[in-house]
Amino acid sequence: MPEELVAVYADPDEALRVVLALRDRGVAGAQVSSPAAFPVVHEVEHTGHSRTLGWFALGGGLTGLGCAAALQVVTSRSLGLVVGGKPIVAWTAFGVVMFELTMLFAGATNFLALVLLSALARRRVARAVRDQVSSERIVVVVPLGGLDPQRRAAARGVLGDGLAEALP
Amino acid sequence: MTEASLAQIENDTVATMAGTTWRWWLGLAAAVSMVALGGWAWSTMLRQGLGITGLDEPVMWGALITTFVFFIGVSHSGTLVSAILFFTRSPLRAAIGRSAEAMTVFTILTAGLYPIVHIGRSWLFFYVLPYPNQRQLWMNFRSPLTWDVFAITSYVSVSALFLYMGMLPDLALLARRVRGWRRPLYRVLTLGFAGTDGEWRLFEKAYPIFAGVVIPLAVSVHSVVSWDFAMTLMPGWHSAIFAPYFVAGAIFSGIAVAVLLLSALRRGYRLQRYITAEHFDLLAKLLLAMSLVMTFVYATEFFMAFFRGSEAEAQLFRWRATGTYAPIFWGVVGCNSVAPLALFWSRVRRNLPALIVISALVTVGMWFERFLFIVTTLAHNYVAQNWGNYVPTLRESLICVGGLGWFLMLFLLFVKLFPCMAISESMQSRHAADAAAGAATPEASHA
Structure with missing residues (x-):
């Protein structure tokens, strides 16, 4: 000791x-x-690593953005949706879910990073x-x-x- | 009332959790009774179907969806206001932030129940979740109803984390102080937080980032709920002003409910030392400001309805003010636009019973405002042969009352289990205030 x-x-x-x-x-x-x-x-x-928290949040946010885009684009393409002549990949409409998941992942990653770095x-x-x-x-x-x-x-x-x- | 010492802040907050007063039991009994009534009404709906409600063509969205929108609105202001107060370093935050954040989490959990209740076959609600399934059905990402699912899920998750993150330092204090079954519970919930300088440094970096995430998310969630209506082509709904109108209305109703909850906490737990007349004065000013914004929005909606030349829209707005639902319309104007004007007088702002009455009027007024714009548009749509009226049935109303009871029950249990004020933050504010007062005195300046 x-x-x-x-x-x-x-x-x-x-x-x-x-x-x-x-x-x-x-x-x-x-x-x-x-x-x-x-x-x-x-x-x-x-x-400490306090500066890294922002990078964690940014990384989490980008992951959320990517997940939301992939979820919507991949499933819309693969499921043969009836869209009445509108674009199958509709970025304007997809933007809402992309925004929500970006924020969700950024917040959750920030919290997780806080817990892990605090433990250190x-x-x-x-x-x-x-x-x-x-x-x-x-x-x-x-x-x-x-x-x-x-x-x-x-x-x-x-x-x-x-x-x-x-x-x- | 004298200022509290640092230890007294902790003692007074712990006292709110330790002592169970008759008022708390009475409140819990009332809340549980409301939940029981609502649960019974919902059970009859599950067995007999949506026929027990007053919903019928053309009004297929009624009291249940109104209650959903209302609770989403109330949920809006808690976390949002708390995050804004954090960035503005407002003294209000230490006193009201925790209760406001808890209010957000519990109202949004309550709000989330209503679309599930409203669909009738509630056990199939998982159809709206995106997961690989054998039904060959997939959700439509172009639909605002799907956006709702993502927005509300994200908001409740982030709001709950925001509340929890803010409680970590307090839980660490409580874990060392309390005895019995609470101690292991708090020890687990602290996630090891101990208050070392390294942890504080991280905490002070993480919290603003989180608050920065919460604010746009809070604005987005109510905007998305407004788009459930605004993305349709219905008269009275298809309006670009709907998102800011909903956000303003949400903050308005949220502040009113926060005043009611805080005044109950203050009285019930004798927290006059912490939740002061100055705090209520600030909340009253905020309530007044939002009332003026709402009045402006109401006037703009009417102006645009008559100016833009859409006969259906003009007729709808005329009907709102003079038709079947006119008493509700004028009641809403009275509650939301006229009654809060009394808050221009500081004597009214500083008179807690008067502020409580005005807040209660605003709360009721905002529920009926949501009811009015949902129901009248559907009842008085483009097709005159399809016009009709809607009145909620008793059982439908009981389901709404059950939701209110559910929210109150969760809130009462929360204040019994967790500190309803931010202990650590209050200590910090107290110390900063003392330091500022000390620096202001000539003796201290000399020293």
């Missing part, structure tokens, strides 16, 4: 001050788990630490690996009383 310091704060602003102070003292890699997207969660460094993202934080989060408990984790003794001491000093609040 990696060596780390865990501190808990009730006030989102205090957690933010701690994270900023850690950064000022050259202590990098702090992680925050929070019940809401308070400003403190935006202040920590990120190495939260692996950085131990389960015992994640379970400490509540409406009045914002958890700040400082990995100590690679920190020299001086920075370790600085980190302990910055985390202060929050260290005592963390559950064993």
